[in-house]
Amino acid sequence: MSNILRARNILSDLVAFPTVSAESNLELIAYAGEILSGAGARLSMHHDETGTKANLFATLGPEGDGGIVLSGHTDVVPAEEQDWTSDPFILREAEGRLYGRGTCDMKGYIACCLAMAEQFAEQPLKRPLHFAFTYDEEVGCFGARALVEYLARAEIRPAAAIIGEPTLMRIIEGHKGCYEYTTEFRGLEGHGSDPDRGVNAIQYAVRYIGRLMALAEDLKERAPASSPFQPPWTTLQVGRIEGGAARNVIANHCSVEWEMRPVQASDADFVKENILAYIDEVLKPAMRAVWGEADVVTHTVGEVEGLEPVAESEAGRIVSELTGLSEAEVVAFGTEAGLFQSAGISAVICGPGSIEQAHKVDEFVSIEQLSACLGMLERLVPKLR
Numbered sequence: 316m317s318n319i320l321r322a323r324n325i326l327s328d329l330v331a332f333p334t335v336s337a338e339s340n341l342e343l344i345a346y347a348g349e350i351l352s353g354a355g356a357r358l359s360m361h362h363d364e365t366g367t368k369a370n371l372f373a374t375l376g377p378e379g380d381g382g383i384v385l386s387g388h389t390d391v392v393p394a395e396e397q398d399w400t401s402d403p404f405i406l407r408e409a410e411g412r413l414y415g416r417g418t419c420d421m422k423g424y425i426a427c428c429l430a431m432a433e434q435f436a437e438q439p440l441k442r443p444l445h446f447a448f449t450y451d452e453e454v455g456c457f458g459a460r461a462l463v464e465y466l467a468r469a470e471i472r473p474a475a476a477i478i479g480e481p482t483l484m485r486i487i488e489g490h491k492g493c494y495e496y497t498t499e500f501r502g503l504e505g506h507g508s509d510p511d512r513g514v515n516a517i518q519y520a521v522r523y524i525g526r527l528m529a530l531a532e533d534l535k536e537r538a539p540a541s542s543p544f545q546p547p548w549t550t551l552q553v554g555r556i557e558g559g560a561a562r563n564v565i566a567n568h569c570s571v572e573w574e575m576r577p578v579q580a581s582d583a584d585f586v587k588e589n590i591l592a593y594i595d596e597v598l599k600p601a602m603r604a605v606w607g608e609a610d611v612v613t614h615t616v617g618e619v620e621g622l623e624p625v626a627e628s629e630a631g632r633i634v635s636e637l638t639g640l641s642e643a644e645v646v647a648f649g650t651e652a653g654l655f656q657s658a659g660i661s662a663v664i665c666g667p668g669s670i671e672q673a674h675k676v677d678e679f680v681s682i683e684q685l686s687a688c689l690g691m692l693e694r695l696v697p698k699l700r
Contacts (some may be wrong), residue, residue: 318430318689327406328414328428336390339367343389345449347371354432360480361465366496368450371461375435375444384444386474387425388452397676412679419668427688435437440699445473452651455617459651463658465635475630477665478653484687486634487664488643491576492621498613503606504567513565514602514609517558520569527551528594530586542578543645549582551575620653630661637691
């Protein structure tokens with residue numbers, strides 16, 4: 316069976332696992348583990364706290380440092396509220412495209428990696444080849460964070476990681492971080508006719524948002540002169556606000572969902588230090604002067620490090636040789652790559668499909684893109700011998 320036919324068949328199976336982030340990925344992980352163990356890989360599986368999700372880390376070749384990681388996330392975004400042409404969890408082929416939820420983001424890449432497992436295993440590998448398949452990328456990269464922590468504990472030190480997010484097989488060397496938060500305001504309700512006797516959580520939330528927007532302007536002045544991103548500075552934005560009961564009731568609760576996309580770690584520290592000081596020195600004292608139990612609490616949804624472009628990148632050099640591309644780019648969307656980089660592993664992003672298809676109705680990956688990805692992986696074989 317050809318590699319492209321094998322990859323297509325595996326992708327069909329992967330799509331059939333409805334691994335929406337809110338659901339379990341264990342059946343898919345077991346399926347991938349069976350293929351990899353059948354090729355002789357050594358498997359390590361690690362569950363989340365609920366026991367319903369797991370990372371799979373598998374290795375072909377010798378033990379030791381300096382391996383190459385092929386990494387992809389197994390979760391997908393929901394499809395039930397979209398008007399798909401066909402069942403999103405049944406692979407459909409039409410005009411050279413393979414349709415289904417997750418085909419490009421990013422089960423197509425995982426299918427290619429699994430399709431190549433036997434061919435990799437047949438080689439006299441002198442360098443470890445690792446497969447890393449994670450959970451919950453779409454909701455905070457929780458699986459990848461747990462994975463790099465496991466690698467540190469186990470003293471497994473890969474040299475390079477290729478994260479196969481959809482890039483149309485272009486080399487991506489950088490993206491901003493993505494830090495997501497929900498800030499809750501807890502006030503004291505009362506009759507709207509006497510606002511001073513209550514603590515209006517919405518009004519304090521508005522003041523908080525105003526401070527965030529002032530910091531957003533300050534961040535523009537902190538943009539590195541050499542920043543390759545667009546826009547070149549760290550951004551802040553508020554995505555959702557919810558609170559209150561009725562127009563004539565003092566609101567006793569309000570929540571603000573906001574995000575920050577840092578171009579450098581120091582910007583994240585700058586924002587967090589300033590907004591915390593504003594809460595402790597301005598908002599809380601004013602709220603508690605009326606009601607001592609008033610509070611402001613920020614919950615961290617996820618803090619995913621960006622991928623910083625570097626002058627010397629082993630992962631970049633490897634993928635450049637494999638694809639024949641000499642130029643690398645940066646992108647706006649976030650990935651797990653920054654977590655690998657923060658763990659001391661050189662990382663780049665390169666995978667089949669277009670990010671323009673990700674999360675959309677009738678998501679697809681072209682057979683041509685899968686073939687290009689398989690070609691890259693086939694050319695990886697000599698570098699492992």
